[in-house]
Amino acid sequence: MIQRVRQTKIYYQENRKIVGKQVKYLVEVFKLNSYGHTQRADLKQLHFLGDVQSRKTVVDIEVGCGEVRSAAEGLAWPFDQKILYKELQDYSSKPGLYDKVSFEFSRSYSFASEFDRNGHKITLPDFLR
Numbered sequence: 112m113i114q115r116v117r118q119t120k121i122y123y124q125e126n127r128k129i130v131g132k133q134v135k136y137l138v139e140v141f142k143l144n145s146y147g148h149t150q151r152a153d154l155k156q157l158h159f160l161g162d163v164q165s166r167k168t169v170v171d172i173e174v175g176c177g178e179v180r181s182a183a184e185g186l187a188w189p190f191d192q193k194i195l196y197k198e199l200q201d202y203s204s205k206p207g208l209y210d211k212v213s214f215e216f217s218r219s220y221s222f223a224s225e226f227d228r229n230g231h232k233i234t235l236p237d238f239l240r
Contacts, residue, residue, distance in 0.1 A: 112141045112149065113179060115212050117171040118202065122163040130163060135202040136209035140183050142195045149196075165227035175217025179208055 115138045122131035141149040160166060178184045182199050190197055200208040220236040 112143055112174065113177055113183070113212055113214065113217075114139045114141070114172065114174045115209050116202075117209070119169045119171075121167045121169075123165045123167070125164050127165075133204070135204055136200065136206045137198075137202050138179060138182075138200040138208040138212060140179070140197050140199060142188050142190075160226070160228065165225065167223060167225045169221060169223045171219070171221045173212075173214065173217050173219045175214040177212060177214035177217070180211040180213065182208055182211070 116136065118135045118137070120131075120133045120135075121129060122133075124130045143149060179199055183189050183197075220238070222236055222239070223234040225232045
C-alpha cells in the first residue's frame with residue numbers, strides 16, 4: 112500500500128495576515144498482511160507556533176496500491192520481508208517521489224487543522240465524523 116501526502120501550512124499574524132506558507136510532500140509504503148491490513152502504525156507529528164499568532168494546516172492524502180517509479184515497482188514487496196513500513200521520502204519541499212506514484216486504485220481525502228495560543232479546530236472528512 113502506498114500513501115502520499117501533501118501538507119500545506121499557512122502561518123498568520125494578527126488580523127489573519129498571512130506571513131508564510133509552506134508545502135511539503137511525503138511518500139510512504141506499507142506491507143499488508145494476508146487480510147489486507149497494515150502491520151505497523153503510521154507516524155505522529157508535533158506542531159508548534161513559534162513566533163506566529165496562528166497556523167492552519169491542510170493535509171491532502173491519497174492511499175492505494177500501485178507503484179513508485181524507481182523506488183517500489185512491481186507487484187512483490189520490494190524490501191526485506193521483515194520491513195513492514197518504509198518511508199520512501201520524508202517531508203520535503205520538493206515533490207520528488209510524490210510525482211512518481213502511479214496508483215492502480217486509490218482513495219483521497221483531506222483534513223484541516225487550525226490552532227492558536229487559545230485552542231484548536233479540526234475539520235475532518237465526512238467518513239471520519
